[in-house]
Amino acid sequence: MRIALSVLFLATQMTANVAFAQTAAEREACQSDYEKFCKGVEQGGGRIIKCLNDHLSDLTPQCQKVVKENTSQ
Numbered sequence: 001m002r003i004a005l006s007v008l009f010l011a012t013q014m015t016a017n018v019a020f021a022q023t024a025a026e027r028e029a030c031q032s033d034y035e036k037f038c039k040g041v042e043q044g045g046g047r048i049i050k051c052l053n054d055h056l057s058d059l060t061p062q063c064q065k066v067v068k069e070n071t072s073q
Helices: 002-016 024-038 047-054 061-071
Strands: none
Touching (some): 024 047, 024 061
């Protein structure tokens, strides 16, 4: 039971991290910025991308590009 809960927790955490990103490269580009600025933000409803966009000037250039591409629709 404990192992199953641990696996479920880890799977949830992996999908929550930079949930808006469509590709592995996008997730990698924003992972450190997400952890620095938005780790406590609840997943869903566009909250993670909004948080990153709110910190746009503080993000790495790679993550800035990803955020701009995902918010310019």
